[in-house]
Amino acid sequence: MNTVEISCVEVWRELSNYIDEAVEPALRQRMEAHFNTCKHCAAVLDGTRNVIRLVGDGRVFDIPAGFGERLKASLARKLGG
């Protein structure tokens, strides 16, 4: 069975859902076929996935030094704990 072609714009529109595995199987198949032939969209997909992987390690935002101690002291002061 032939896969119905999909345009780059349609691929970009669904890229996030594709990454989140939230597209229907038929659309997923069309997008996969597109990524196999379109270097532009494959690059956008790879880059976006890498961004998500990089920020997902939890170290992008540093919590300020001493945050926990100050919070604990503040709670003790205000809650009388």
Added chain:
Amino acid sequence: MARTPGQELVLIERVCSGETQLFYELICPYERRVYVAAASVLQNEADAEDAAQDAFLKAFVQLYSFRRESKFSTWLIQIAVNEARTKRRKNHSFLYDSIDEKDEDDAGDYCPKDFADWRDTPSEYLQRAELRTALRNAIASLVPSYREVFVMRDIQNLSIAETAEVLQISQALVKTRLLRARLKVRDALAPGLDGAWNSGDGSWRQVRPW
């Protein structure tokens, strides 16, 4: 050792019953997540810390109203977002809101950008700390509504539904903003990385040019 949701509920009940000294133990595992939620709204370390502290105090006062169908972490993050938004309004009044709070148009398609000058950037590998700075700057460059969605979904790892709940917007809007935020962060980062992306296993992979 991580505690189970059941143990957490017991802890909540004990705090509600008057053992207020256990409150810090209860919220301790969520310090970072509450701070990051506040930072995603405020973009200022001191303000974010103040808002996070206020959020924990509010959580203490409202603990009796915590509804068990939500995750405790999601409930805390929602309070932090609300506290941070209140603080942002107070700090910057209408001037801040009129410029920074103005959202981009959510309608229409977002096209990934090609950076014509990316080949001209220095080609040495970025160190991890530099990469984090680049990521932080890219996230900071997002308009607030996109940044909040991106942080909740991709940094806090909330689901689409939880992100919608925390930010009090529809799931459809979460998806629209998430797509744009992800593509914009990628666009913002691409020139800085000289076309090479960290493939996540310590190697770098050239994904451009085209």
